Amino acid sequence: MGKPTGFMEITRQTSLELPPEERIQNFNEFHIPLHQDEQQAQGARCMDCGVPFCQSGMMIGGMASGCPLNNLIPEWNDLVYRGQWALAAKRLIATNRYPEFTSRVCPALCEAACTCGMTTGSPVTVKENERAVVEYGYEHGVIHAVPPPSRTGKRVAVVGTGPSGLSVADLLNKRGHKVTMYERADRVGGLLMYGIPNMKLEKWVIDRRVDILKEEGIDFVTGVDVGRDISADELTQQYDAVVLCCGAKQPRDINAPGRDAEGIYFAVDYLTSVTKSLLDSGFADGKAISAQGKKVLVIGGGDTGNDCVGTAIRQGCTGITQLEMMPCPPTCRAPGNQWPEWPRVLKTDYGQQEAIALFGSDPRLYQTTVKEFYKNEAGQVCGALIARLESQVVDGRRMMVPTGEEFAIECDLVLIAAGFTGCEPYVAEAFGVELTPRGGVADVKYATNRPKVFVCGDMRRGQSLVVWALREGRDTATVVDRSLMGYTNL
Numbered sequence: 001m002g003k004p005t006g007f008m009e010i011t012r013q014t015s016l017e018l019p020p021e022e023r024i025q026n027f028n029e030f031h032i033p034l035h036q037d038e039q040q041a042q043g044a045r046c047m048d049c050g051v052p053f054c055q056s057g058m059m060i061g062g063m064a065s066g067c068p069l070n071n072l073i074p075e076w077n078d079l080v081y082r083g084q085w086a087l088a089a090k091r092l093i094a095t096n097r098y099p100e101f102t103s104r105v106c107p108a109l110c111e112a113a114c115t116c117g118m119t120t121g122s123p124v125t126v127k128e129n130e131r132a133v134v135e136y137g138y139e140h141g142v143i144h145a146v147p148p149p150s151r152t153g154k155r156v157a158v159v160g161t162g163p164s165g166l167s168v169a170d171l172l173n174k175r176g177h178k179v180t181m182y183e184r185a186d187r188v189g190g191l192l193m194y195g196i197p198n199m200k201l202e203k204w205v206i207d208r209r210v211d212i213l214k215e216e217g218i219d220f221v222t223g224v225d226v227g228r229d230i231s232a233d234e235l236t237q238q239y240d241a242v243v244l245c246c247g248a249k250q251p252r253d254i255n256a257p258g259r260d261a262e263g264i265y266f267a268v269d270y271l272t273s274v275t276k277s278l279l280d281s282g283f284a285d286g287k288a289i290s291a292q293g294k295k296v297l298v299i300g301g302g303d304t305g306n307d308c309v310g311t312a313i314r315q316g317c318t319g320i321t322q323l324e325m326m327p328c329p330p331t332c333r334a335p336g337n338q339w340p341e342w343p344r345v346l347k348t349d350y351g352q353q354e355a356i357a358l359f360g361s362d363p364r365l366y367q368t369t370v371k372e373f374y375k376n377e378a379g380q381v382c383g384a385l386i387a388r389l390e391s392q393v394v395d396g397r398r399m400m401v402p403t404g405e406e407f408a409i410e411c412d413l414v415l416i417a418a419g420f421t422g423c424e425p426y427v428a429e430a431f432g433v434e435l436t437p438r439g440g441v442a443d444v445k446y447a448t449n450r451p452k453v454f455v456c457g458d459m460r461r462g463q464s465l466v467v468w469a470l471r472e473g474r475d476t477a478t479v480v481d482r483s484l485m486g487y488t489n490l
Helices: 036-043 073-081 085-093 099-105 115-120 126-139 163-175 191-195 203-215 232-238 267-281 303-315 350-359 425-431 466-485
Strands: 058-060 063-065 155-159 178-183 219-222 241-244 264-266 295-299 319-324 364-366 368-375 381-394 397-410 413-416 420-422 453-455
Touching: 036 073, 036 126, 073 085, 073 126, 085 126, 099 126, 099 203, 099 466, 155 163, 155 232, 163 178, 163 203, 163 241, 163 466, 191 203, 191 267, 191 466, 203 219, 232 241, 232 425, 241 425, 241 466, 264 267, 267 303, 267 413, 295 303, 295 368, 303 319, 303 350, 303 413, 319 350, 319 368, 368 397, 381 413, 453 466
Parallel strands: 155 178, 155 241, 178 219, 241 453, 264 413, 295 319, 295 413, 319 364
Antiparallel strands: 058 063, 368 381, 381 397
C-alpha cells in the first residue's frame, strides 16, 4: 500500500469533460486526461483493503460485484502512486489484454465495489488510472508485439472480431496456434468498431491493437460472412478448431401497429451507418441514417439508447425523447441494495447530459412504451402513441403493465434500442449447433454439440458488457487449447 492515509487526504479527481455545447460539434472523444502527477495522486487513494471487492468479480444480488477479469487493481494502483508506470502496465495486462477498451467503455464494476466508495462515497478512480497506465504502456513501448516463440502446428478459426473474438484469438495465438479471424464487416472490431460511437471509443484505438495482433501472426479476413460466403464445412475441414464469437445481434423489435412505417430503425443499424459513413468519408457519402432536422424518438433507456441520443444530437436533431419501461431509479442506494452490490441508482450519461444542455430537460420518460406508430400519407413515421406503465404482480411475477393513460408525441425518426434476443441464427444453423430457448448457442464449458466447434462471448451468454466478453475469451481459450493439446498452460 503506497499511502495509508491517501484516501483521507486526497480528493477524488477525474478527467475533465468538454462542455456539452462544445463536444456535440464533432464525434471526437471529449475527455481530457489528468496530468501524470495528478493521476499518480489518485493511485494513492487506493487503500489496498483486506477484502478487495474491486477485483473479486463475484455475483452478489444477481449482479457482478467487482472486475470480472479479476484485475490486480490494488497492485497497479500502488505502482501508479509510486510512479512505476511500466511495472503497472505489465501488472495490468497480466489479466486484461485489452485495457484500452475497458478503460473507455466499461461501466467500472470495480469502482462500484471499491471499499473507499463504501466508506467515503468517493471510490478510487480505477477506470481512469487504468487508461493512464495503458496509454503510458503504448507511448513508452511497454505494450508491443510479442510473436510466439514457436508454433504448435494447430490451426484455429475465430468467427467474429468483437471483444470476445479478439480475446480468444490473442491468447490462442500466444500459445502458438495459428489463428485466422473472419469478419463479415469491412473493418475489424465487431461491436467495438460499429456498435460503440466514435466519441466513446475512437477507432484508431482498435486499429492500434489490431496492428499488434497482425505483427504477432494473427490473420484477419474481412468482408467474408461465414455461413454464407464460406461454408461451415470448409472451416471445420481447414481448421483444427472453430470458435464462434458472433455476438448477440438479433435486436428485440417493437410489435405495435404502424411498425412498417418508414423512418423506424434498429439502434444497431443506425449507429453502424453513422460510424461507417464517418470513417469512410467524413459523412460526405450521405449514407448515414440522419437525424438532422428531425424529432427523434429513442425506445430504450440503456447504454445503447443513450448512444443514440448523443449521436442524434451531433447530427442536428431538433428534439429528442427517450422511453424507458422501468421506473426512475433512486439517486442513492435504496435499502436492500447495499455495497458491494452494483448500485441500482440514477445515472445521467453523456447523451442525456447533452440533451439537457441543448433542449433544457432530460429526454427520458420513465414507465412508458409505444402502443402505436403513426405514419403520414407517404408512409413515413410522423408520431407515436405512448402508454404509461406501472408495476404489478401478474401470475406471481412482477411486471410493467399499462395504466390506461396514453398520450401522443410527434417524431419523424424512431430508433429501437430495446436490447437483443440472442445471436443471429444463421451462423449457428450453418454449423449445426444447438440454440437455447433464449437465443444463445447451447454449450458445455464453451464446447458445442459439434466436434471442434466452440462458442464464446455474447453468442453464448447473451447481451453483456465488453469486460465480460474479454473474460469469456480468456476462459474459452483455455478450453480450446486443452482440446487441441491435451493440456493447457494458458
